[in-house]
Amino acid sequence: MGSMGEAGIGFRAACEGGRVSPDPLASVSERVRSELRARMAALSPGSPLLQRFFADNPSVLRLGSTVFVHGGLLPEHVQYGLERINQEGQEWILSPARRPDGLPERGPHFFHTRNAVVWVREYSHTDPSICDCRLLERTLEMLPGSHRMVMGHTIQQPGGINATCRGKAIRVDVGMSEGCGGAEAEILEIRKDREVWVVRAAEEPAGKPGKAHVLAGTELPADKSGFWGKLKEAMGARVA
Incomplete structure (x- = not known):
């Protein structure tokens, strides 16, 4: 048996060229390559498409007692600052800056790491x-007045829009695109910042509006201090 050094030399020789990253599109037709290049150009930071449809949209939105985000929020995101995330995210989307190889500059860490708000x-x-x-409850506690988080990113099939964590996590990615299941459209409606409803088109015949129903597990404790609470209390016996 040879020495470890000889073994290492042999191993390195056998793997010559292993450090060179293979072309992931080597077996893809030129037509598909062209389409991929067009898609990359259209969705690159600074492109007219992103400037028109994405630049004005926040990465994280707080509306009433609900937090909306594509993937999810962690305590580290709240500590970093939601306004800061939205501002720096918008700046990156609008930036035409490119690396020497022509690719866009890498986005902020909260967009591309394992713990990114979109992942x-x-x-x-x-x-x-x-x-x-x-973890969700700890995150929401860092955002005073926030009771629930609405997120997409992870397809919820079968079942569609649903809630867990005692109604604090509402998952809304139903997999509508053909490549992800082709599911029927569903709508999330939050009424008066308290009742969470879902409308499912699949529950009604084609051409008719879907039937709305309360999303189980999302009910908040009754609030009798405000106008709607007092009205509901006064009409409680008449409401079915």
Whole structure:
């Protein structure tokens, strides 16, 4: 048996060229390559498409007691600052800056790391037992007045829009695109910042509006201090 040094030399020789990254599109037709290049150009920071449709949209939106985000929020995001995330995200989307190889500058860390606001899945697993509800509650507690988080990114099939973590995590990615299941459209409606409703088109015949129903597990404690609470209390016996 030869020495470890000889073995290492042989291994290196056998793997010559291994450091060179293979072309991931080597077996793809030129037509598809062309389409991919066009898609990359259209969705690159600074492109007219992104400037028109995405630049004015926040990465994280707080509306009433609800937080909206594509993937999910973690305590580190709240500590970094939601306004800061929105501002720096918008600046990157609008920036035409390019690296020497012609590719766009890498985006902010909260867009491309494992814990990015667009990649987080801690609260959206289709198996509710895997969701980190304690982490979600800790995150919401850092945002005074926030009771629930609405997120997409992880397809919720079968079942469609649903809630877990005692109604604090509402998952709305139903997989509408043909490549992701081709599911029927669903609508999330939050009424008076308290009642969470879902409208499912699949529950009604084609051409008719879907039937709305309260999303189970999302009910908040009754609030009798405001106008709507007092009205509901006064009319309680008459409301079916």
